[in-house]
Amino acid sequence: MFVKILILIVAAYLAFEILEHLVIPLLAKIFYREKRPLLGPEGMIGKAGRVMEWSGKAGKVEVGAEIWNAFSEYSLSPEDRIIVEEVNGINLKVRLIQE
DSSP states (O other): OHHHHHHHHHHHHHHHHHIIIIIHHHHHHHHSSOOOOOSHHHHHTTOEEEEEEEETTEEEEEETTEEEEEEOSSOOOTTOEEEEEEEETTEEEEEEOOO
C-alpha cells in the first residue's frame, strides 16, 4: 500500500514538472509570440516587389498584386527587385535588393 502511494506521488510530481517546464512555456511561445502586422502600412514594410517604371528617384512599383508610387535614394530601373523600407502616406520608400 505504501509503495503504491509513493509511486503515485512521484508520478504526480514528474507530471507537474513536465507540465510546468515543458508544456506551459511551449504553449506560451506559440500563442503569445510577437506577430508581424499583415494589414495596413506596417504590413508593407519588408515586402518584396519589382519596379514597373522609374524616372530619377521616383516611379511605380508592384508589391503583391498592387501598383504603388515609390521613391528611393537610389536610381532604379524597370524590372529591378525592391524591398519596402517605409510607408509615407500612399508612397513607399524602397531600396534595391542586393542579389
